[in-house]
Amino acid sequence: xxxxxxxxxxxxxxxxxxxxxxxxxxxxxxxxxxxxxxxxxxxxxxxxxxxxxxxxxxxxxxxxxxxxxxxxxxxxxxxxxxxxxxxxxxxxxxxxxxxxxxxxxxxxxxxxxxxxxxxxxxxxxxxxxxxxxxxxxxxxxxxxxxxxxxxxxxxxxxxxxxxxxxxxxxxxxxxxxxxxxxxxxxxxxxxxxxxxxxxxxxxxxxxxxxxxxxxxxxxxxxxxxxxxxxxxxxxxxxxxxxxxxxxxxxxxxxxx
Numbered sequence: 001x002x003x004x005x006x007x008x009x010x011x012x013x014x015x016x017x018x019x020x021x022x023x024x025x026x027x028x029x030x031x032x033x034x035x036x037x038x039x040x041x042x043x044x045x046x047x048x049x050x051x052x053x054x055x056x057x058x059x060x061x062x063x064x065x066x067x068x069x070x071x072x073x074x075x076x077x078x079x080x081x082x083x084x085x086x087x088x089x090x091x092x093x094x095x096x097x098x099x100x101x102x103x104x105x106x107x108x109x110x111x112x113x114x115x116x117x118x119x120x121x122x123x124x125x126x127x128x129x130x131x132x133x134x135x136x137x138x139x140x141x142x143x144x145x146x147x148x149x150x151x152x153x154x155x156x157x158x159x160x161x162x163x164x165x166x167x168x169x170x171x172x173x174x175x176x177x178x179x180x181x182x183x184x185x186x187x188x189x190x191x192x193x194x195x196x197x198x199x200x201x202x203x204x205x206x207x208x209x210x211x212x213x214x215x216x217x218x219x220x221x222x223x224x225x226x227x228x229x230x231x232x233x234x235x236x237x238x239x240x241x242x243x244x245x246x247x248x249x250x251x252x253x254x255x256x
Contacts, residue, residue, distance in 0.1 A: 020127045027132050031166035032089035036066060040129055041092070044162070047125035051118040057102075059111035060118040063095040063148060074147050079159065080138030087136065091163035095144055101153040115157055122160070132165040 011022045045062060053059060065072035067090065075093045076084065087093065098115040100108055123133045141156045150156065 020124055027165045028086040028134060029166045030086070030089040030091070030132065030161065030163040032067075034091050034164040034166075036091040036131075036162060040131065043129060044122045044125050044131075048118040048122040051114070051121045053114035053117070054108075054110040057099075057108060057111070057114065059099040059108055060115040061097045061099060061154060063097070064092055065094070066092045071148075075144065075159065078140045078143040078147065079136065080140075083136050083138050083159075083161075087134070087159075087161045089163070089166070090134070090161035092161075094160040094162060095148065096157045096160065097150060097154045098157050099153055100155045105153075112155070112157065119158065119160070126162065130164070131162060134161040135159075136161065 010019075011017075013022060016022075041064065045064075048060060048062065049058070051060075063071070063075075065075045067088070072093055075095055076088055079087055096115060096119055098111040100111045102108055119135065123135070126133045136159045139156075139159050144150070144156050144159075145154075
């Protein structure tokens with residue numbers, strides 16, 4: 001494990017949460033000399049591969065382009081100009097797509113939600129490994145669709161910049177000031193959407209929701225399906241694979 005000491009911007013939370021969540025943030029300053037090792041990359045994709053998905057459909061696809069590769073230059077060119085100001089220093093850019101239709105053409109309505117869960121797992125694993133991830137929605141979806149030959153069933157979702165944080169990265173002044181600014185969130189900044197504290201009038205309602213959620217999540221399936229994974233695109237990190245495995249899947253369940 002490399003000796004990494006990133007800038008700490010721990011979130012101020014109303015109750016304690018796990019440090020992997022409280023300390024995660026999205027830097028723009030990356031070490032342009034850092035290379036993403038194969039084992040680190042595999043760990044990120046494995047974390048994503050084991051995310052839950054509706055009926056174990058695993059709709060996510062990842063295209064990994066390391067800095068210096070031709071695919072990296074192609075993906076970088078599709079980024080919005082503001083993102084190009086800093087993202088090129090990251091060790092890798094990762095295009096994330098969701099398979100929003102099945103082989104029979106029927107829509108997969110939960111594909112985007114499930115793909116987001118896979119990305120969240122990847123980001124958390126990166127935090128545990130001392131890596132930084134910045135997620136970008138500012139990119140040309142048609143450019144990546146055409147540039148990487150994505151079929152109509154694959155929807156580009158986000159591009160990830162992955163690498164090691166560099167506190168001394170030469171960012172433009174407007175971005176450098178944001179690196180050192182404290183973390184904020186919408187609830188803190190907008191009291192109108194703040195969650196009210198539990199009172200005698202809403203405590204019973206909140207408890208009912210918690211009990212209902214617990215009952216639904218603990219409902220057994222018959223027979224209990226095994227935890228299996230076919231080889232999705234996460235097994236082949238440099239290729240977006242539109243083929244969805246047709247064997248080795250457990251029977252459809254609520255969520256795997």
